[in-house]
Amino acid sequence: MAHSLNASAERLRARQHSGILCEQGARTKALTRLDEAVQRAETELLDALRRDFRKPRFESYSTEIAFIRNEIRQTQRNLKRWMRPRRVATPLFLQPASSRVEYEPWGAVLIIAPWNYPFQLALAPVISALAAGNTVLLKPSELAPHTATVIESMVAAAFPDGEVETAVGGTEVAQELLRQQWDHIFFTGSTRVGKLVYKAAAEHLTPVVLELGGKSPCVVAADAELKTTARRVVWGKCVNAGQTCIAPDYLLVDNQIKDALCAALAAEITRAYGPAPLESDDFASIISDDHFRRLEGFLREGTREGHIFSGGRCDPATRRVEPTILRDISPQSPIMQEEIFGPILPVLGFDHIGEAEAIIARNPNPLALYYFSRDRKAASRFLKRVPSGGAAINDTVMQVGNAALPFGGRGSSGVGLYHGRWGFETFSHKKGVFSQSLLLDPPLRYAPYSARQLSIIRKVLG
Numbered sequence: 001m002a003h004s005l006n007a008s009a010e011r012l013r014a015r016q017h018s019g020i021l022c023e024q025g026a027r028t029k030a031l032t033r034l035d036e037a038v039q040r041a042e043t044e045l046l047d048a049l050r051r052d053f054r055k056p057r058f059e060s061y062s063t064e065i066a067f068i069r070n071e072i073r074q075t076q077r078n079l080k081r082w083m084r085p086r087r088v089a090t091p092l093f094l095q096p097a098s099s100r101v102e103y104e105p106w107g108a109v110l111i112i113a114p115w116n117y118p119f120q121l122a123l124a125p126v127i128s129a130l131a132a133g134n135t136v137l138l139k140p141s142e143l144a145p146h147t148a149t150v151i152e153s154m155v156a157a158a159f160p161d162g163e164v165e166t167a168v169g170g171t172e173v174a175q176e177l178l179r180q181q182w183d184h185i186f187f188t189g190s191t192r193v194g195k196l197v198y199k200a201a202a203e204h205l206t207p208v209v210l211e212l213g214g215k216s217p218c219v220v221a222a223d224a225e226l227k228t229t230a231r232r233v234v235w236g237k238c239v240n241a242g243q244t245c246i247a248p249d250y251l252l253v254d255n256q257i258k259d260a261l262c263a264a265l266a267a268e269i270t271r272a273y274g275p276a277p278l279e280s281d282d283f284a285s286i287i288s289d290d291h292f293r294r295l296e297g298f299l300r301e302g303t304r305e306g307h308i309f310s311g312g313r314c315d316p317a318t319r320r321v322e323p324t325i326l327r328d329i330s331p332q333s334p335i336m337q338e339e340i341f342g343p344i345l346p347v348l349g350f351d352h353i354g355e356a357e358a359i360i361a362r363n364p365n366p367l368a369l370y371y372f373s374r375d376r377k378a379a380s381r382f383l384k385r386v387p388s389g390g391a392a393i394n395d396t397v398m399q400v401g402n403a404a405l406p407f408g409g410r411g412s413s414g415v416g417l418y419h420g421r422w423g424f425e426t427f428s429h430k431k432g433v434f435s436q437s438l439l440l441d442p443p444l445r446y447a448p449y450s451a452r453q454l455s456i457i458r459k460v461l462g
């Protein structure tokens, strides 16, 4: 295994240096081949996602396949403009030179993907990496093995060796890959493993992007529109059975509307998933027994402490967890100490917005921050006071659908950005190029230095 992985890394670097993805046309064609492979594999992919965690067909299509095809289209439409060197100003004392920023591919890049959107989160960074002219080694997650197999055969059919390759496997494969020298590493996954990736990258001083997780708070002000808020929060929490890095992790609600909002949330869950959500076809399963047991522990604790407002059941045979509202949770309770990553929603009340901010500050720099209110100014003020990777006002999760917005965390929720132009920039080295004219060569900077030269410099540069 180690031998074949080594060979891949070398071939990828050699292929990149050979200039196969140098021209815009070659990059656009590579993306077209990927798009065609996605279309050909659509049925297989939908089936694989269902087998991996019973992901509903609508969610598989919209959040995985359509998302990727849209990202390809956006990239192809804009690539020529993105690749164009950007002219920047040149100060008077450097004239008659000109200056520009050129976008240079890093080279051979390693992409390590998680299981929760196993297709989207593997392929979206590949699109940006190819657009920027890199060759790619992609390691899909072993926890979604059927999807990983489809990705492997799709990539093999769409790309010649050395352009995009896959390495399917678990931790050992990832560790072996990280021992090698890459020109860039893009990792999506947990904060714990993200730190290991950062350390491994430091060994070779390799630039990295870390797309990590954490607890994304959702604040609901007293003037929020209750029904729409409940609808958007329940959808954001239940899509993919809560296994979404930017799902609202917990709710902070003004005490004036807490009871009414809890009732509206429970009603929305029943409307969307019926009286028996564990049997709904529109609701995914939890990915593994380990994750299921972790969530089951939260439900047991919620039952023991009397916090369950609605839901609370689960089924180990299908690894399903009912959408559950937990009321009157304390910031000290276990469920408030780690990312939930499942359809369980703790609700905490506040009398003053400062209390909500203090609770968020216990897990600072969330990946996403949500604020529901009719007062846009209050929302903007709140977002200015609370740092986060990204944010949405009066919605959850949908911000990811706009490729013009940068996507990424800060602090413990990640380092670096992607999607659209931001992804192209991430996978490019920005090379500053200064081009001097040969027409003039003022002697001012050259030795031997005179007092007059110094006084001119003082006047010009201060």
Ligand code: NAD
Residues within 6 Å of the ligand: 112, 113, 114, 115, 116, 117, 121, 139, 140, 141, 142, 169, 170, 171, 174, 175, 178, 188, 189, 190, 191, 192, 193, 194, 196, 197, 210, 211, 212, 213, 214, 244, 245, 339, 341, 367, 409, 413, 414
């Ligand atoms: P994970 O960290 O367990 O695994 C991610 C990848 O790392 C997998 O491919 C895995 O094989 C590999 N890996 C595991 N152990 C490793 C090791 N010791 N060294 C190197 N690689 C190793 O994460 P996960 O469980 O697949 O995903 C869930 C987490 O990812 C959640 O925390 C979630 O918030 C986060 N996430 C973040 C984003 C984002 O865009 N910011 C998106 C999705 C998920």
